[in-house]
Amino acid sequence: MTMSPQLQDLSTSDDGFADTPKRREIIDGARQVFRAEGFDGASMGQIAQAAGVSKGTLYVYFQSKEDLFHALVVNDRREAAEHMFQLKEQAGRLETREMLCQLGESFITMMVRPEHIALVRMVMGAAEKLPHVGRTFYETGPCLGIRRVSEYLAREVEAGRLEIDCELDLAAGHFLNLCQGNLIKPQFFCSEKPPSKEEISSTVESAVTVFLRAFGPSAEHS
Template sequence: MTTQILDDGVKTAQAGTGEESTKRRAILEGARAVFRSEGFDGASMGRIAQVAGVSKGTLYVYFQNKEALFHDLVIADKAEAAERICNDLADGADLSDSLQGIGERFVHMMVDPQHIQLLRMVIGAAEKFPKVGRAFFEAGPANGMARLAGYLQRQEADGRLDLNQEPELAATHFLNLCQGNLAKKILFGVMEAPDAADISRTVASAVRVFLRAYGTK
C-alpha cells in the first residue's frame, strides 16, 4: 500500500494488492453507504468503519480523515461514470447514432438519484473543502469532456464536423444541450427523474441542434 499526499497535506492510501485492495474496496463501499444516508457532515469515521466491517484503527491506516476518504470515493465514482459515458465509441460508426448513445448515457447518469445525492454532497462540502470539489470536477466532468472532445476532434478530421478548432467548446455545447433542464429540476427537487422516453426525446433534439451547428453539409 502506498500513500499519496494531497495539495492540502491530507494523506490518502492508494490501492494495494490482495487483501489490502479488498479491504480498501470494503471501506469505500461502506463510506458510500454512510455518506448517502447521512450526508458529508453527518457521516463519522466510526460509523463508516462499522458499516465497512473494519476497525476504526484499520480505517485510519488507509485514510487520514473523512475528507481524504470522501476525496477518493468521489474520484472512483466519477472516473467510472466518465468511462461508461464515452465507451464503445467507434470512429467509423454513424455519427448521429453515436451522439445519441453518448447523450442518453450522460443524461441517465446525471438524473440518477445516487448521482444527485453525490452532487449535493460535493456542493455542500466544496466551500469548506474546495479540493474535494476540484477532485470531483477533474475526475468526472473534465475527464468526460476531454474524452468527448477527442472523439469530436477525430470526427472533424474525417470531415464529418466543423468545430472551428474548438472541440472542448463543442463538447460542452453538446452535453449542455443533452441535459437541458432535466438534471437541474431534479437537483432542486422540482421534478422526479424522467423516464427513458423523455430522455431519448431530449437527446434527439440536442443531436439535431448540434449537427446543424457543427455538422458539415
Template sequence: MSDLNEIARSKDLPSSAEDGAESAKRRQILEGARQVFLARGFNGASMGEIAKVAGVSKGTLYVYFESKESLFEALTLEERQSLAEVLFKLDAEDPDVRAVLSKLGDSYLRYMGRPEHISSIRMVVGAAEQFPRLGRSFFEAGPCQGIARLKAYFDRQVEAGRLSIEDTGVAAQHFLDLCVSGLMRRQLFAVGGPPTEAEIRKNVENAMRVFFAAYGPGVQKH
C-alpha cells in the same frame, strides 16, 4: 495506490497475496463509505459510522485514509473515473456520428438523472465551500474526464470530415449540456423525479438537432 504501497512496504508485506488483500479491504471501506455518504451527506457522515458499515475497525480505517476528506476524495475519484470509462467509450472510427452521439446522450442522461447521482452532486456542493479540494476533485474526475474523452472523439470526426468544429472542447461541453438541459436543474431542487422515457428521448432529440445545426459537416464558420 502509492499510499497503499508505502503502507505495505512499511509493514514488510509480500507483494502478491498481501497486496490483493489490501486492495479488497480498501474496496470494502470505499463501499461502506459510499453508503454512509449517500445516507448522511458529507457533513453528517462520521469515520466511526463508516468503519461500522464497512465492517472494519476504526484503527484499520485510519490506516487506509487519514481523514473523512481524503476518503471522500478517493471515493469520488474512483467512481467518476470508472463512470467516464464506461459512458464515454466511443468508437472514433464509426462513421455514423449521429448514432454514436444519440447513444451517448441517452446513457449520459439516464445516469445523470439517477437519484444517487443527484445526491452526490448536492453533497459535493454542500461541502465544497468548506473543503474546496473536494469540489475540484469531483469536477476533475467527473465532468472534465467526460469532456476530455468526448473532445478526443470530436477531434477524430473533424479530421475525417464528419463534423465541422473549431473548438472541440467547447463543442463537447455544449453537447452534454444540451442533453441534460432543464432536467438536471429540476432534480437538484427536488422538483419531480428522474426523467421519464419520453423526457429522455425528447431531450436527446433536441440536443442532436441543435448540435448538428451548429457543428454538422459543411456548416460554415464565421
C-alpha cells in the same frame, strides 16, 4: 485544456492505492454514512460501524475523514467514467447523428442515476470546506467528459463529417449542455423520479439536431 494529475490518473490508472476488498467495504460504508449525514455530520465511528470494521482498521486505510471522502469521490468518478463516453469501439462504424445520440444518451443516463445525484449533492455540500475534493470531482467529471467528446469531434472534423469553427472543447461543452436540456436540474432540486428512457432519447435527439445545425456539414445548415 490542461489536465491535472488527478484527471490523468483517473483516465489511465487507479488512484494510487491498492484496491482491496476491505478498502472497498470501507468506501461502501462511507458512502452510506455520507449520504445520510453529509460530510459534516458523518463520523469515523459511524463509518467504521457501517463498514463492519474497527476504527483502528479504518485508520490503517485512511488517515482522516477528509481522506476517506476524497477516496470515495475518486472511486465513484472512476466507475462513472468506465460507463460513459465509450467511443473507441463504435466510433467510425456509426453515422455521426447515431453516434452523437448514443453518446448523449449514455451521458444523460449516467447523470440522472440516483447515486450520481447523491454524489453531486455531497460534493457540493463539502466543496467549500474541501476545495480539493470539489476540484477532483470537476476534473474527473465534466473535464474528462469534455476531453473525450472533443477527441471524437476532432476525428469527425478530420473526416469532413463536421464543420466546427470554434475550439473543440467549447463545441463539446455545447453538446453536453444541450443534451441535459430540462432533465438534470429537477433531479438536484426537486427530488423527482429519474426521466424515462423515452424522455432521455427525445431530449438527446433534439440536442443532436440543434448541434448538427450549428456544426454539421453545410447541407444540414439549410
